[in-house]
Amino acid sequence: MNMISKLLAASALALTGGALQAAEVKVAFNGADDPETNAEAAFVEGFAKALDGTGFEVSSFPSDTLGSEKERYDQVSQGLIEVDLAALSTTFGQSSFGKGIQLPFFFESREELDAVFAETDVRDTINEPLLQNGVRMVGLTYIGMDIGIHNTQRPIATLEDLSGLRFRALNSEQLALQEALGATGTIISWSEVANALQTGVADGYFNPPNSAIRTGHTEFLKHFTPVDLTPSTRVVLISEDWYAALSDEEKTQIDGAIEAGVQANRDWITAWAGEVRAKHEAAGVTITELAPGEREKMMEVARETWTAALDEAALQAWKDAKASVSE
Structure with a gap:
């Protein structure tokens, strides 16, 4: 060759x-x-x-x-x-x-x-x-499904019910939301969440309802409120x-x-x-709906975090994009 x-x-x-x-x-x-x-x-x-x-x-x-x-x-x-x-x-x-x-x-x-x-x-x-x-x-x-509120302590039906609870936060943006809603938070990696919940470092988290089911956290997260905070x-x-x-x-x-x-x-x-509510109930989780008008109260205080997350131009761009698909 x-x-x-x-x-x-x-x-x-x-x-x-x-x-x-x-x-x-x-x-x-x-x-x-x-x-x-x-x-x-x-x-x-x-x-x-x-x-x-x-x-x-x-x-x-x-x-x-x-x-x-x-x-x-x-x-x-x-x-x-x-x-x-x-x-x-x-x-x-x-x-x-x-x-x-x-x-x-x-x-x-x-x-x-x-x-x-x-x-x-x-x-x-x-x-x-x-x-x-x-x-x-x-x-x-x-x-x-959309994010709701899980906790180990009590049913949550009103904005005021969040007072005194400390939640695991995914990041600084979620921490700001928890504080705006009247609770406190602490950023914890997912691998440490189970231990944090069992030791009282955190009283719960903001997550979709199936998160607690697939991880076995329903053993100690006995209260869930569907809030539809965000997808x-x-x-x-x-x-x-x-x-x-x-x-x-x-x-x-x-x-x-x-x-x-x-x-x-x-x-x-x-x-x-179509299955998650039955799975929650089978695991002994109490599902508490928000009282009338309470989601609107949460929405009002949560809007304060929008301007902290995005500058005025960026937030307006998202609003315009949302409006364009609603036309």
Whole structure:
């Protein structure tokens, strides 16, 4: 074999190795790899099924096996993880405009949020700084129904009932909401929540109703109030470097798989919506509805946190986007 032939053979081998490596799509997410109980696992299952026969091979990595939320975000940015189902807050350091997704009492429903994300330019605005850091937000997932209030102490039917309770906060924005509602909060990582609840470090948390069920927290979280604070949103992030290197055909396949994953996630939510109350009651959880007018009181004080989360221009952009899909 002459030198040119050797170089061509080496190049072909390198390209083949690169193609084999690119064919694996690593998907990281939270919770157990169980589509029956985990809405994110349902996304992964739908995503993987859509890629059957395409040459892509999906490898799933549940329960932080590839690191913490921040560590996974950094790996997506570096092209080490292709797809990450991530906490929305992991993007705030580079794209604070995304805080509009989680404004309390801002969206009327998950369907309205989906429409704003799909039909307006808010996604492009969120992505502008993310793309500069090698990350692209391509979708929203929900981990359950809309967020309510779980606690270990007492039924909550009024705004005043929150006084004296201390809640686990996901981030500084949720902490600000808890304080605006008259409670106190403390930021605790999810892995430490069970211990915090059992030791009294926290009296509860703001989460969708199914969170306590799938984690077994109903053993000590015996009170739940459906408040519909905000959709229980997480985000689908992909590596921009990886995606940009795909062929047009491969991009179409990945885009279709993301749509299939999102639909599987929404189907999971629909299925669980009819079961979650019975599951709560079977676990001995008391479900307390808000008294008339109390949700409106919560909405009024929660609006104070909107201007703390977003500047005037950004907040107006979200309001305009919401209005445009309601027309």
